[in-house]
Amino acid sequence: MMATMTDAGTEPLFRLLSRYMALDHADRVALSALETGPIRKLNARSDIAREGENPSVVRLLVSGWACRYKDLPDGRRQIVGFFLPGDFCDLNVYILSELDHSIGALTGVRFFEIEPEQFQEVIDQRPNLIRALLWHEMVASGIQRQWLLSIGQRSALERLAHLFVELYYRLQAVGLATGLTFELPITQNHLAEANGLSPVHLNRTLQEMRREGLIELSDRQLKIVDLKHLKKVAMFNSNYLHFNRT
Amino acid sequence: MMATMTDAGTEPLFRLLSRYMALDHADRVALSALETGPIRKLNARSDIAREGENPSVVRLLVSGWACRYKDLPDGRRQIVGFFLPGDFCDLNVYILSELDHSIGALTGVRFFEIEPEQFQEVIDQRPNLIRALLWHEMVASGIQRQWLLSIGQRSALERLAHLFVELYYRLQAVGLATGLTFELPITQNHLAEANGLSPVHLNRTLQEMRREGLIELSDRQLKIVDLKHLKKVAMFNSNYLHFNRT
DNA sequence: CGGAAGCTTGAAGTGCGTCAATAAGCGTGG
DNA sequence: CCACGCTTATTGACGCACTTCAAGCTTCCG
Numbered sequence: 001m002m003a004t005m006t007d008a009g010t011e012p013l014f015r016l017l018s019r020y021m022a023l024d025h026a027d028r029v030a031l032s033a034l035e036t037g038p039i040r041k042l043n044a045r046s047d048i049a050r051e052g053e054n055p056s057v058v059r060l061l062v063s064g065w066a067c068r069y070k071d072l073p074d075g076r077r078q079i080v081g082f083f084l085p086g087d088f089c090d091l092n093v094y095i096l097s098e099l100d101h102s103i104g105a106l107t108g109v110r111f112f113e114i115e116p117e118q119f120q121e122v123i124d125q126r127p128n129l130i131r132a133l134l135w136h137e138m139v140a141s142g143i144q145r146q147w148l149l150s151i152g153q154r155s156a157l158e159r160l161a162h163l164f165v166e167l168y169y170r171l172q173a174v175g176l177a178t179g180l181t182f183e184l185p186i187t188q189n190h191l192a193e194a195n196g197l198s199p200v201h202l203n204r205t206l207q208e209m210r211r212e213g214l215i216e217l218s219d220r221q222l223k224i225v226d227l228k229h230l231k232k233v234a235m236f237n238s239n240y241l242h243f244n245r246t
Numbered sequence: 247m248m249a250t251m252t253d254a255g256t257e258p259l260f261r262l263l264s265r266y267m268a269l270d271h272a273d274r275v276a277l278s279a280l281e282t283g284p285i286r287k288l289n290a291r292s293d294i295a296r297e298g299e300n301p302s303v304v305r306l307l308v309s310g311w312a313c314r315y316k317d318l319p320d321g322r323r324q325i326v327g328f329f330l331p332g333d334f335c336d337l338n339v340y341i342l343s344e345l346d347h348s349i350g351a352l353t354g355v356r357f358f359e360i361e362p363e364q365f366q367e368v369i370d371q372r373p374n375l376i377r378a379l380l381w382h383e384m385v386a387s388g389i390q391r392q393w394l395l396s397i398g399q400r401s402a403l404e405r406l407a408h409l410f411v412e413l414y415y416r417l418q419a420v421g422l423a424t425g426l427t428f429e430l431p432i433t434q435n436h437l438a439e440a441n442g443l444s445p446v447h448l449n450r451t452l453q454e455m456r457r458e459g460l461i462e463l464s465d466r467q468l469k470i471v472d473l474k475h476l477k478k479v480a481m482f483n484s485n486y487l488h489f490n491r492t
Numbered sequence: 493c494g495g496a497a498g499c500t501t502g503a504a505g506t507g508c509g510t511c512a513a514t515a516a517g518c519g520t521g522g
Numbered sequence: 523c524c525a526c527g528c529t530t531a532t533t534g535a536c537g538c539a540c541t542t543c544a545a546g547c548t549t550c551c552g
Contacts (some may be wrong), residue, residue: 015530052485070395078398080391080488094385100388100486131341138338142346144390145326148318151397152324152442156508187530196398198509215368235318239298240346402540433498444541449500
C-alpha cells in the first residue's frame with residue numbers, strides 16, 4: 001500500500017505542490033485517490049488534444065514531455081508552454097468549454113484521466129489542495145508572462161539560457177534533475193518552436209552556449225556547466241516560479 | 247438608486263462578465279456592492295504596483311488603460327497585457343504572495359480597491375459570479391498565449407493587425423466601441439513595447455496599415471476601415487476570447 | 493516661451509531567417 | 523543483413539525584417 005503510493009502517478013504532482021505549501025499525509029492520500037483509471041500512453045508527435053475540442057476529463061502527465069501549442073493557418077507553430085511530469089494538461093476544462101490551443105506529446109508520454117466529479121470530490125475534502133492547484137495554475141500563467149518577456153525582448157542566447165534555467169528549476173521540483181544535469185528529451189526543432197526562432201539559428205545558438213562553457217548537451221542529457229553565469233546571461237529571477245518552500 | 251447603479255464603476259465589469267454567461271439582477275447588485283471605497287486616481291506613466299510588492303487589495307479598473315509589464319535589469323521592457331475598464335488588476339493576489347510583474351497606468355486611470363473579505367462575501371453569495379470571474383482569468387491567460395503566438399511567429403504587420411482586432415472586440419464587450427471606431431489612448435511607444443518591436447518600426451508599420459487601407463488613426467481615435475481584411479491579415483480567430491454569448 | 497512628450501523620417505547596420513546540401517542515427521521490412 | 527526512409531543535427535551562403543542612431547517636427551502645457 002505504501003509502496004504503491006510512492007510509485008503512484010501522482011508522486012511528481014505531490015512533490016510539485018509541496019513546493020508551494022505544506023501538505024500532509026492526508027493530502028497525499030487524497031491526491032493518489034485521483035488515479036483510478038488506467039495509465040494511457042501516446043507516442044511522440046501525436047496530439048493529446050486539438051484546438052476546438054472540448055475534452056471532458058482532466059489529464060495528469062505521469063512521464064514524458066508534452067506541450068501546449070498554437071498554430072496558424074499557414075503552418076507556423078508556436079509552443080506556448082511545456083508540460084512536465086506532474087503537470088495537468090488543462091485544468092481549465094472546468095471553466096471554459098472549448099480549447100483555444102492544442103496539446104501535443106513531444107516524447108512518448110504516460111498520463112491518466114480524471115473525471116470532473118471525481119476531481120470535485122477530492123478537492124471538496126481537502127481545501128488545501130484546491131489552493132495548491134490554483135497556485136500551480138497561477139504559476140503557469142506567470143511562466144507565460146516570462147516567456148513573453150523572453151521572446152519579446154531577449155536575444156536568442158538570452159532566451160535559450162533562460163529556458164534552460166527555468167527547466168532546471170521545474171524539473172528539480174519534481175525530482176527529475178540530478179545535480180545540474182537533467183534529461184532534455186525534446187528536439188532542437190521543439191526548442192526553436194518554443195523560442196520563436198528558426199531551427200538553424202537555434203542550432204547555432206546552442207553551439208555558442210557550448211563554446212562559452214555554459215552547458216554541455218549530448219545524448220539528450222543537458223548539463224549546466226556554469227549555473228551562475230547562465231543565470232546572469234539569462235537575467236534570471238526565480239520569483240515568478242513562486243516556490244516559497246525550498 | 248437604479249441611476250447610480252448604471253453609472254457605477256462596476257458597470258463595465260458586469261457587461262464583460264455577461265459575455266461569458268447569463269447573469270441576473272441579483273448578480274448585478276452583488277457586483278456593485280463591491281464598490282464601497284473611494285474612487286482612486288492616478289496619472290499616466292505612474293505605477294499602480296511594482297514587481298516584488300505584495301498588495302493586499304484587488305483593484306478594479308473603472309476608466310483609463312493600464313498594463314502588466316515586466317522589465318529587465320538593463321531597462322528593456324515588455325508589456326505583457328493590457329487592462330481595460332472592467333478588468334481586475336491582479337485577482338491572483340488571493341493566491342500568490344508576491345507580484346512577479348509590475349502594473350502601470352498608461353493613461354490617467356480611475357479605479358477602486360476591494361478588500362479580500364469583502365470580495366469573499368460577495369462571491370460566497372453568488373456562485374455564478376465566481377465562475378464568471380474564473381472564466382475571465384482563464385480568458386486573460388488565453389490572451390497571453392495568443393500574444394506569444396503573435397510575438398513568436400507573426401510579422402510586425404500581422405502582430406499589430408491582430409492586436410487591433412483583439413482590442414476592438416474587448417472594448418466592444420465593455421461598450422467602448424462605437425461602430426468600428428474606438429479610442430486608442432496609448433502611445434506608439436506603448437504599442438511597440440507590447441509587440442516586442444522598436445518604436446521606429448512600429449511607426450512604419452502603422453503607416454503601412456494606413457496605406458493599405460486597413461485602419462485610420464489620428465487624435466487617438468482608431469477606426470477599422472476594413473475589418474474583414476484586417477482579420478485576414480492577422481489570421482484572427484476569436485475563439486480564444488471565449489465570448490460565447492453574443 | 494521653454495521644455496517635455498510624442499510622431500516622423502532617413503541612413504546604415506545586424507541578428508536572425510531562408511534555402512540548400514550533407515551527414516549521422518535508427519527503426520523497419522524485404 | 524543490407525537498403526531504405528525518416529528524423530535529427532549541422533554547416534555555408536545569402537537575404538531581409540527589423541534595430542539603432544540621429545535629427546527635426548509638432549503639440550501641448552506650465
